[in-house]
Amino acid sequence: MKLLVVEDEVSLQSALRKGFIKLGYAVDAASDGEEALELYYSSVYDVIILDINLPKIDGIEVLKEIRKENSEIKILILSARSELEDKIAGLDRGANDYLAKPFHFKELEARVRALLRRNFLTQNAEITTDRLVLKTALKKVYLDDIEIVLTKKEYGILEYLLMHKGKLVSGEDLIEHVWDSEAETFTNSFKVHINSLRKKLPQDTIRNIRGQGYYVE
Amino acid sequence: MKLLVVEDEVSLQSALRKGFIKLGYAVDAASDGEEALELYYSSVYDVIILDINLPKIDGIEVLKEIRKENSEIKILILSARSELEDKIAGLDRGANDYLAKPFHFKELEARVRALLRRNFLTQNAEITTDRLVLKTALKKVYLDDIEIVLTKKEYGILEYLLMHKGKLVSGEDLIEHVWDSEAETFTNSFKVHINSLRKKLPQDTIRNIRGQGYYVE
DNA sequence: TAATCAGATTAACTGAATCTTAACTCATAG
């Protein structure tokens, strides 16, 4: 699981980063709104922890910008208690949760976990392409209405690619999201799984751009 | 099914705990609002029974806190009759049900069952498949109209799977919902119960996808 | 209070599915 921590206060940012890394998350951090958006557009995160008071681009702006194109990603707002009422009131539910400073790290961690849980429990969803149907509740995949049996890793890879349909996903991203945090990032194991996955799917379902990553149309 | 009982009055808490355990529920209990939130964040409950008058963090606060992030979980409020009007009036539909003290345990149990039903089914006290009928009020199971006798754990597992008919349920999920929080998540006890449960059911009733979980069609 | 009993848990083991590794080949860009 990959988090983006956006916080300008150096010591707090560092504490959060270290805390989450220790818990096995992959963490990127940004110190202002501009950097946050840059990182957001160049990688794929599961949860964004976003301070409201930021230099350059305000946190609310960052939130709006991200929400404009992505309604799935979980965003947790951090804010000084005094700013909460007027600011949060105007958020219009763009954030999934918010937490007033100061807070206990444990509290933040619990909320992040809760958000991830909710994310995974989006159980009724089906992801489809022209020929594929992926039923996330049962983790089953159908090609032209006939079930194809996938292993856990194969399914995980396919689901991840389809959840980011049309976007480039690097091998590193795959390992980061489909494997647990102990996995080596330089293993070629995912290639083996992509290989066996491709054999079960129509040709050219999973495409590759040399040096950049994989994608599904 | 797993309940969280939040009640500061020692004897009542203990009575509720024992009562629900006897009925085959997995039960955790908290004596104040802080403990309640801690437990809430560290486990997954199907219903929370929440007293309003609590030390440290007030029941209403606990309710708000939980509702902020989780709209699915069922919450039943307990309250002395005199407190009801002003407090409950302000709840604004945060709770799913409430019950005035004093009450009969039977009444509480019926309401909890109703909440669970609302959660998973639409107003039906029976869960059925083509050959099985499960009467949740009596906790009895019939196969082709003939009763099959299950132990509490066997029943709990089957009920949970049937309430999530067509969805994947991991072993961890099972332990989380059928056992109380003291259970080790890495025990293989549930496999033994599934094994004995399967012997009492038609073949292939409970299916497994390796590395992912169990399901009933 | 001790003996008994059902149910729950633990631990050890098996066989099979799945995953990883590593060496190799192939394709492409510079």
Added chain:
DNA sequence: CTATGAGTTAAGATTCAGTTAATCTGATTA
């Protein structure tokens, strides 16, 4: 033509579901 990344293969390692038997626990009753 060469270097690098992508794709392939097969062997070996690991993990996981399922099974069994022994042990533990707590309720019931003799």
